[in-house]
Amino acid sequence: MIEVYMLRLDERKAAALYEVMLNCVSQGKREAAGRFRRPIDAYRSVTGEILARLAATKRWKLSNAELSFYKNDFGKPLLDNPSIDFHFNVSHSGDWVVCAFGDFPVGIDIELMKPQDLSIAERFFAPVEYNRLMSLAGSRQLTYFYQLWTLKESYIKAVGKGMSIPLDSFSFLIEEDGEVAASLEAGASAAYFMQTFADEDHALALCTFQQTEPIFKELDYEELESLLSMLH
Template sequence: MITIRVLQVPEVLPEAKWNQLLSQVSAERCAQASRFLRQADAYRSVLGEILTRVTLSKLTGLRPADLSFTRNSYGKPSLSHHSDVQFNVSHSGDWIALISGSTDELGVDVEKIAPIDMQIAERFFSPKESQFLAAEPDDRRLETFYRLWTLKESYIKAVGMGLSIPLNSFAILPNEREDWDCKQAAAHRFYSRRLDDGHMLAACSAGGELPSKPEIVTLEDLYTELV
């Protein structure tokens, strides 16, 4: 069963807890965290790996620390010894999101909503998406932009070929049932919702049914599962 687990990133972590988390991630992740200028970026990076490890531990039966990861030539991560266990992770702003629980391709994207130059849509959206966005009322246009953007990113991440697939080469639009469809990827299913007033979440599955809502994970849950 596919699940989408989301974790809100804390403003501050006690030093002892932070050191505990650092001890449970890869050396590469630790080194990366030490290079970030902003602590919030380090938190997102490390907590994203921890959420991935504890979640995939349940699916594989391995301890979180025993999981190892690899990436394809486009940067999509996978488990080194359980390539059939699909997952994808994203983080932005105050949230981390992880999708898992299928052998089909999965993708997830979360974005912090901020004012943006709508001319970006003309560069990265298909003509039909740009037309759909332009027809939206002024007070809904920013939300619709981020809804389309995250849906497209979730598909790109599911396929695992990065931006070798141009974002304007496919369209994801609402159908008559008010679901989201992509004619260029008819078998894929899509999901979109706000996480809160400032963040948009989207997910994509190449086959399995997506959940109706995400599972909210607390830091306490994470510590418990890690042990």
């Protein structure tokens, strides 16, 4: 089973909870958060780790003190406990922070669909994707670009090899009904994808290696504040 925690950022409420959240994350995350110039970026980063910690305490009944994370050679965060088969992935953009978690590898990506120079697609997308993108009209192009981008990001994050997998070495076709057809690189394991939207401005995609219906749970700050007590 895969679950997804989602939190819509509220800068004022995030600021009010920030010191409490900082006390629940690792020293490394606190130091990294301190290097952000904009407070909202620090809030996104810290909230991402908070959601991961809440996910681990829920799924495995671990105390926060037992949780330690590290990154693999490609930068993917992992739980530093080989005896526990817990997998998670975090993404944040614009107004949202999301965390997918479960018992097998998972990748998630969310993107604010801001204006974009679509010529970047010719460089990073497979020819079949680029041609389909260029065949679309008007605002549909921008939406389709972000649908493809989030799918690609979710896949390389699930695999855990980051940009060492060329983005044009695999491709997606998104049908009008939202169905996703994937053509993966040679030798790739079978993967399953969901592409959706957090709201009208944010595209979201999920990749897993077992076919499952993910459970989405949107948290608000009142619930988050209550849940933080689990991390003390």
